[in-house]
Amino acid sequence: MHSLLDNAPPQQSLALKILSINWGLLLLLSCIAGIGLALLYSAANGHWQPWASKQAIRFVVSVVIMIAVALVDLRFWMRSAYAIYAGALLLLIAVEIRGAIGMGAQRWIDLGVIQLQPSEVMKIAVVLVLARYFSSITQEEIGRPTRLIVPLILVFFPAALVLKQPDLGTAMMLVLGAGAMFFIAGVRWWKFAIVLAGAGGIVPVAWRFLRDYQKNRIYTFLNPENDPLGAGYHSLQSKIAIGSGGLFGKGFMMGSQAHLSFLPEKQTDFVFTMLAEEFGLMGGLALLGLYLLVFIYGFAIAFRSRSHFGRLLALGITVTVFLYVFINTAMVMGLIPVVGVPLPLISYGGSAMLMVMFGFGLLMSVYVHRDMRLGRGGEE
Amino acid sequence: MAKEKDRTKLLTRRALFLAGGQVALLGTIAGRLYYLQVMQADRYAMQADENRINIRLLAPPRGRIVDRFGVPLAVNKPTFRAVLVTEQAGDVASTLDAVATLIPVSDADRRRVTRDIRNKLSFVPIAIRENLTWEEMARIEVNTLELPGVSIEQALTRSYPFGDTISHLVGYVAAVSEKDLSGDDPLLELPDFRIGKSGIEKSYDLDLRGTAGTSQVEVNAFGRVVRELAREDGLSGQEMVLSIDMALQDFTAHRCAAEESAAAVVIDSWTGDVLAMASAPGYDPGAFAAGLTGAQWKALIENQFNPLTDKTISGTYSPGSTFKPIVALAALEAGVITPDSHIFCPGHYELGDAVFHCWKKEGHGALTVRDGLKHSCDVFFFETARRTGIDRIAAMARRFGLGAVLGIDVPGERSGLIPTTAWKKATTGVAWQQGETLSAGIGQSFVLATPLQLATMAARLATGREIMPRLIRENGVMTADSGVDRIEAPSLNLAAHDLKLVLEGMYAVVNEQGGTAYTSRIMDPAFAMAGKSGTSQVRHISQAERDHGLPKPKQTPWKDREHALFIAVAPVTNPRYVVACVVEHGGASGGGGSAVAAPICRDVLIEAQKRDPVHRVPDQPFGAPTTLAAG
The missing domain is CATH 3.40.710.10 (DD-peptidase/beta-lactamase superfamily)
Incomplete structure (x- = not known):
């Protein structure tokens, strides 16, 4: 198989790499982040403090990191996949241990400039490690069930840790994102059917592991108007805010639900609600349209890549960002239970911003190194 | 090479399948947005308004009761109370100490304030002292800069200038009791509202009461008033002119x-x-408006001369x-x-x-x-x-x-x-x-x-x-050409x-x-x-x-x-x-x-x-009521 890669590829200069960075994608991301900053400005009643200014700085820093990641050779990312995954796992275990020895349910590690959430890191790390794993085995090997044991462990171990935190949203994203990667890697349909059936059997068991507030969220999701002042409050108020926005919204900084504090978490998980309230259906669809363009970019980059790793990585990143967007928006409009998943590039928060941009950096790296053919071990 | 091609084809097929799924899910989101923001927009707009708009009742001033010459027998007197807004006060204890140097604040007042602070939201004014004298009110007003969170609130209480000399006839007002709540006047629900309990105050209560005004205010999720949206002043109560001199x-x-x-x-x-x-x-009918103490009530009903x-x-x-x-x-x-x-x-x-x-x-x-x-x-x-x-x-x-x-x-x-x-x-x-x-x-x-x-x-x-x-x-106060005819x-x-x-x-x-x-x-x-x-x-x-x-x-x-x-x-x-x-x-x-x-x-x-009250008209000299010493 190594013989396939015998022809030496042209060595790209740094200047060429910079030129080949997907600036159009960066422009799109900047548009989305810009909308996010405007919403944070509105959320603070027309002030840059405390959210918008901080988020702007984070975005700029993240853009720099993204470009740096994009310029790093794709082979490096392929080789480092397991190391990065191991690092993320260690961080995850670290917060878990710290929680266990009584320092509270703190889900982040303080890096000074940023409070890093290992669970956010893990979302990208799992994509990276699965891309690496599936690109390093053959199609026949993927067909063997034993070959799926390692990647399943790679997914479910961190997912279980995250669930224990407890962070239902991230666990869901890890499993769904990984599932998508198993699917595009070529795992057969019927195996998914078996897993789904198995999951069906596990649900009653898993139910016992859920905390009361998580159970309540599911109950409430099933019938939110049952308890409008209690557990259903967030969901109901969010729907009221979105619905009352109407076609064109109430106007910038005029959302009564958001500004009179009826809407909870308006600067983080429910930021899309504020957008829909202030800019209406048009605003909501415009943002979804921007995201759609980003996903199209992601797919295009994947198809353009000549390496299996690159394709898997690009698709994995794209699916992960899609899951962020879908779970968040579906949650705020009451389609799924309330889970803590931020809206990428818009919700206030450093970890998600950094890791999403890191992911886009990887996506760009795939594009920059699109013509690179990679071997099973990350060698050219 | 062929295998690699097959694999790429499989990946592409499945990726496209996934892309289709994503488009479908995004379509669901867009459809949901359409459902919420277009089909259900009116319902949710109404609910959003219900959230943010509170209708508050404005108690109209109660009508006065005057004698045939317009001498007031029952009036609304402004009273003052010192209130504390916790969120503006900083250190409550030291603020109360500062207030206590200006006006008397009893230990009971302090305990009540401490209790209210625990039970009420931090922007709700809490009464420190009711019924301040003019002098006490002025002392607080002058020192407001040194008293963060302390302010003076004004309220109207019913006052009877002639006290016990016309108590039975004019009557008195008191807090609304359970059995008075049968009426459908929303004013009765106001916590500080008073209704007539005896005398003219009772028999002409509805005329004296007036009509409630309303104030539409925008409130936030914690009930804090953000601004007033609309205001409709009520009608103040009707003035009752008695035949009494x-x-x-x-x-x-x-x-x-x-x-x-x-x-x-x-x-x-x-x-x-x-x-x-x-x-x-x-x-003293004023005591009823303010609220009788148990001892006052006992003294009244045990008096063998039946003052009530x-x-x-x-x-x-x-x-x-x-x-x-x-x-x-x-x-x-x-x-x-x-x-x-x-x-x-x-x-x-x-x-x-x-x-x-x-x-x-x-x-x-x-x-x-x-x-x-x-x-x-x-x-x-x-x-x-x-x-x-x-x-x-x-x-x-x-x-x-x-x-x-x-x-x-x-x-x-x-x-x-x-x-x-x-x-x-x-x-x-x-x-x-x-x-x-x-x-x-x-x-x-x-x-x-x-x-x-x-x-x-x-x-x-x-x-x-x-x-x-x-x-x-019925013709109002006496004028030059009224009151002499048989x-x-x-x-x-x-x-x-x-x-x-x-x-x-x-x-x-x-x-x-x-x-x-x-x-x-x-x-x-x-x-x-x-x-x-x-x-x-x-x-x-x-x-x-x-x-x-x-x-x-x-x-x-x-x-x-x-x-x-x-x-x-x-x-x-x-x-x-x-x-x-x-x-x-x-x-x-x-x-x-x-x-x-x-x-x-x-x-x-x-x-x-x-x-000669049936002939005298107001422009003729009229002195203060003569007081005859008892005995």
């Missing part, structure tokens, strides 16, 4: 208060306007000899006596085996009806009543407004009692006894009347018309000479030597009054007591002493002002009607005629 009321009330427990009613007999209506002792009872309408008394003019008129109309008929009084009257005594043991000798009234001879009226019969006496009494409520504008009026043969048969099952007719003939036995009824009776005696007492002036009330259809004769008898009572109230006559002939005294037993006097001499009033327990009554009209030349007075149990001196009640009527009638 507060100056005369004040005089009358103080004159009554000189006795332990007394009541007097002054009426303009030409119109029925009640000019004064006093019941002593009174109470309006004796002018709720007190019923045997009218005693003040009833004799009615008996005389009934007898004259029935023709059982004539103006010249003589009846001999030997000091007692025998009916079968029973002996009825005249108040004058040695007897009056032969008397006409005029002199029977003048001397208030009991034997004369025993015989007259017997000849007339109880039913004709009762009919005459009813024409004079006795035995039924008059429909005066304050709650609590009682009907008194005018017995008839049918009434007695129906209520006791026993037939009427002729002896009872004799007792009724001197206003004893079952006969009961209120001071207001006696005053009304006097007004009808003075005019011969069916005068109805009234408290509300009301054309229906005539009582009495023979003019009969009425004249009875009034002459009443003239003799006061102005002729030997009349029972001669000592209480008015010296100034222009103001001279005619009247009739009455002294009514509250318990039966036994034969043994008669034989051994009646006990002196001072030796009798207060509750067993006789009531002193008097009715009077003035001036005799052209009667206009009438008064009725009851001094319960003869008052401090324990005297009868002519000794205790007649002087009150005299003084009140002099005052009434001097002030």
Whole structure:
């Protein structure tokens, strides 16, 4: 198989790499982040403090990191996949241990400039490690069930840790994102059917592991108007805010639900609600349209890549960002239970911003190194 | 290479499949947005408004109550309280210490503030002290810079400038109780709202109350008011103008208060306007508006002189000899006596085996009806009543407004009692006894009347018309061209000479030597009054007591002493002002009607005629109400 890669590829200069960075994608991301900053400005009643200014700085820093990641050779990312995954796992275990020895349910590690959430890191790390794993085995090997044991462990171990935190949203994203990667890697349909059936059997068991507030969220999701002042409050108020926005919204900084504090978490998980309230259906669809363009970019980059790793990585990143967007928006409009998943590039928060941009950096790296053919071990 | 191609094809196929799935999910999101923001937009817009808009009621100012000249009897007085907003206060304890250096703050106030801070949201003002004096309010205001979070709030409380001198008539307001909540006026739900609980405040509560205004405010999720969106001011309550002349009321009330427990009613007999209506002792109606303490309430209800009872309408008394003019008129109309008929009084009257005594043991000798009234001879009226019969006496009494409520504008009026043969048969099952007719003939036995009824009776005696007492002036306060005209009330259809004769008898009572109230006559002939005294037993006097001499009033327990009554009209030349007075149990001196009640009527009638409230108009000089020292 190594013989396939015998022809030496042209060595790209740094200047060429910079030129080949997907600036159009960066422009799109900047548009989305810009909308996010405007919403944070509105959320603070027309002030840059405390959210918008901080988020702007984070975005700029993240853009720099993204470009740096994009310029790093794709082979490096392929080789480092397991190391990065191991690092993320260690961080995850670290917060878990710290929680266990009584320092509270703190889900982040303080890096000074940023409070890093290992669970956010893990979302990208799992994509990276699965891309690496599936690109390093053959199609026949993927067909063997034993070959799926390692990647399943790679997914479910961190997912279980995250669930224990407890962070239902991230666990869901890890499993769904990984599932998508198993699917595009070529795992057969019927195996998914078996897993789904198995999951069906596990649900009653898993139910016992859920905390009361998580159970309540599911109950409430099933019938939110049952308890409008209690557990259903967030969901109901969010729907009221979105619905009352109407076609064109109430106007910038005029959302009564958001500004009179009826809407909870308006600067983080429910930021899309504020957008829909202030800019209406048009605003909501415009943002979804921007995201759609980003996903199209992601797919295009994947198809353009000549390496299996690159394709898997690009698709994995794209699916992960899609899951962020879908779970968040579906949650705020009451389609799924309330889970803590931020809206990428818009919700206030450093970890998600950094890791999403890191992911886009990887996506760009795939594009920059699109013509690179990679071997099973990350060698050219 | 082929395998690699197959693998890429598989990946591409599945990726496209995934992309399709993503587009479908995004479509779901877009569809959901459409559903929420277009199809359900109205519903959610309404719910968003329900969230943010609160309708707050604005209590309208309660209507004033004024006397016939516009003197305020019940007003809304601004009161001040010091409040603390926790979120602005910083350190609450030190702020309270600072406040305590300016105004007195008790430990109980501190405990209440501490408790309220725990229970209320941090932006809700918490009262530190209520009812600040002007000086205390000013001291806080001057120092607000050093007192973060402390401010002065203003509220309106009901105030009664004349206090206990007109307490029963004006009444009082108090907090809404459970049973008042049946009405559908949303104002009743306001925590600080007060409604009328007695007197005019109660009977005209709906007029005085006004209509609630509303304020639409935008609130946030914690209930904090962000801004006012719209405001509709309510209608302030209607001003009630009473027929009362507060100056005369004040005089009358103080004159009554000189006795332990007394009541007097002054009426303009030409119109029925009640000019004064006093019941002593009174109470402080302002205390009810502020909220009574347990001790205050206990003191009020345990007082044997019943300060809470309006004796002018709720007190019923045997009218005693003040009833004799009615008996005389009934007898004259029935023709059982004539103006010249003589009846001999030997000091007692025998009916079968029973002996009825005249108040004058040695007897009056032969008397006409005029002199029977003048001397208030009991034997004369025993015989007259017997000849007339109880039913004709009762009919005459009813024409004079006795035995039924008059429909005066304050709650609590009682009907008194005018017995008839049918009434007695129906209520006791026993037939009427002729002896009872004799007792009724001197206003004893079952006969009961209120001071207001006696005053009304006097007004009808003075005019011969069916005068109805009234408290509300529908034309507002007195002006230069109001209040002098006689009301054309229906005539009582009495023979003019009969009425004249009875009034002459009443003239003799006061102005002729030997009349029972001669000592209480008015010296100034222009103001001279005619009247009739009455002294009514509250318990039966036994034969043994008669034989051994009646006990002196001072030796009798207060509750067993006789009531002193008097009715009077003035001036005799052209009667206009009438008064009725009851001094319960003869008052401090324990005297009868002519000794205790007649002087009150005299003084009140002099005052009434001097002030002449039915003629005086506001541009004429009007001094402050005269205050008569008690005693």
